[in-house]
Structures are given as C-alpha cells and as structure tokens.
Amino acid sequence: MDEELEFNKVYQKIQELLRSGSKTISILESQVDMEIQLAYFQYSRKLKDSQDQEIALKNIALLSDSEITIEQKKDILSRLAKLDNPEAYRAIEKYRENSDEELLQWSILALQESRMVLETSLLGTTPIFISTGLGGQGDKLRYFVVMVAAEDCSFEIWQEDLLQKELDFVIQQHDGVTESVLFEHDKVLVTALLPITINIKDIFSEVVKECNQFGDFLLRSFIVTNVKKLESDEIQKMVDKYRSDQNSKTQ
Numbered sequence: 001m002d003e004e005l006e007f008n009k010v011y012q013k014i015q016e017l018l019r020s021g022s023k024t025i026s027i028l029e030s031q032v033d034m035e036i037q038l039a040y041f042q043y044s045r046k047l048k049d050s051q052d053q054e055i056a057l058k059n060i061a062l063l064s065d066s067e068i069t070i071e072q073k074k075d076i077l078s079r080l081a082k083l084d085n086p087e088a089y090r091a092i093e094k095y096r097e098n099s100d101e102e103l104l105q106w107s108i109l110a111l112q113e114s115r116m117v118l119e120t121s122l123l124g125t126t127p128i129f130i131s132t133g134l135g136g137q138g139d140k141l142r143y144f145v146v147m148v149a150a151e152d153c154s155f156e157i158w159q160e161d162l163l164q165k166e167l168d169f170v171i172q173q174h175d176g177v178t179e180s181v182l183f184e185h186d187k188v189l190v191t192a193l194l195p196i197t198i199n200i201k202d203i204f205s206e207v208v209k210e211c212n213q214f215g216d217f218l219l220r221s222f223i224v225t226n227v228k229k230l231e232s233d234e235i236q237k238m239v240d241k242y243r244s245d246q247n248s249k250t251q
Contacts, residue, residue: 028112028131032105034227037131040109044078053083060091070102081113084121089114132226140193145204146223146235149186159217163188166207174198200224
C-alpha cells in the first residue's frame with residue numbers, strides 16, 4: 001500500500017534540497033487543501049512581480065468592503081503577497097484574522113508568500129518552500145499513517161498497548177511528536193509530526209518489525225500520506241485491494 005505513494009521519490013527530493021545548504025527551509029504550518037494550494041500557486045504565477053505597488057496598497061481598503069466579490073479579494077490578496085512591503089504583509093495578516101470564510105485558506109497562502117518575499121529581501125536568498133495538505137510545525141511535517149492488522153479482526157488489548165508504546169517510543173526517538181493514535185477494528189490511524197530529514201517509511205517499518213516479534217499481527221505494508229487525513233471508506237478500499245492482490249498471488 002505504501003509503494004503507491006512513491007515516498008522514496010519524495011524523500012530523495014527533500015534530501016536534494018537540504019543538501020544545497022545555501023537556503024533556509026520554510027514549511028507551511030497550516031492545513032490547507034491541496035486543490036486550493038494548486039489554484040493559488042497557478043494564479044500567483046500569472047501575476048507580474050513588477051506591478052503598481054501604489055495601486056495594490058490602495059486596494060487594501062477594499063478587503064473590508066462587502067460589495068467586493070470573493071474573486072476580486074483573491075486578486076487583491078495575491079497581488080499584495082508579491083510586494084516587498086511590510087504594510088502589505090500586515091494587511092494580509094489582519095484580513096486573515098477576520099477573513100471571509102471562503103478565503104481563509106487563500107489568505108493563509110498569501111501570508112506565507114508575503115513572508116517569503118520579505119525574508120528574501122532581508123536575507124538576500126529565497127527560502128525553499130515546502131507545503132503539504134496536512135501542514136507542519138517548525139522543521140517537521142505532519143503525516144497521516146494507517147497500519148493494518150494481519151487478520152481482518154480487531155486488535156486485542158495487549159496488541160493495542162504494544163502498538164501505542166512502540167509508536168510513542170520510535171517517533172520520539174526520531175525527534176517526532178505523536179499527535180493522535182486511534183484504533184478502528186483492524187486498523188490503527190496515526191497522526192504525527194516528523195522532521196523533514198527523516199525517511200518516514202523507515203520509521204513505521206521499524207514499528208511493524210518490533211511489534212511483529214510478538215506474533216506477526218501487523219501487515220508489513222502500510223498507508224502514509226501528508227496530503228490529507230483519509231476517510232474510512234477510502235482506507236477500506238485500499239486495504240481490501242491490497243488483501244485481494246495478496247490472495248491472488250498466493251493462489
């Protein structure tokens with residue numbers, strides 16, 4: 001199941017960026033829908049950096065005008081985000097605190113871009129920007145992981161206790177933070193913050209290996225994503241397909 005997400009490629013790409021050594025890392029901490037991120041960055045790329053700063057700043061007042069459409073406000077926020085101007089940053093920040101509901105995530109992205117523009121101006125180098133649907137914190141990204149029982153039945157109490165202890169130990173050992181662990185029938189759903197330098201597959205493979213010393217009760221394959229928290233039906237489809245494929249191989 002984990003192979004489908006091509007995490008090795010993602011990990012290798014991050015390592016290449018880090019090895020450059022000449023740039024700082026900027027992680028989007030908020031959880032922002034990936035479709036909104038894509039729409040924002042596509043829109044932002046269409047705007048010219050060499051725009052009229054005076055007009056852009058004058059349009060700040062329109063952000064609180066109820067007669068202005070959501071699309072117009074999107075444009076205003078995106079243009080302000082490109083300005084090397086603290087006033088533009090403060091205007092986006094103020095709007096985000098009391099934004100139109102439809103534009104909360106858009107304003108978060110605009111604020112991040114504005115912060116990077118100012119940092120680039122002050123530091124003389126452009127930070128490497130890393131954004132995922134689940135966000136992050138500091139130098140850590142947030143991941144959603146699903147581990148599955150070897151048999152289609154609920155975990156026993158001792159198995160749940162062992163899994164919880166191993167997850168906490170291994171994640172903490174790698175300077176991570178366990179945010180939540182939820183058991184649902186034959187699955188355990190984990191949300192954790194882990195350093196961008198860590199190969200996530202290695203961490204959870206280690207948990208599986210340690211737990212399976214006590215009866216091989218976990219599948220060696222698991223689901224990992226930092227795009228979104230998967231719904232129960234999505235998870236079940238992946239698990240059913242995996243088990244079906246495995247059964248076909250053994251027949």
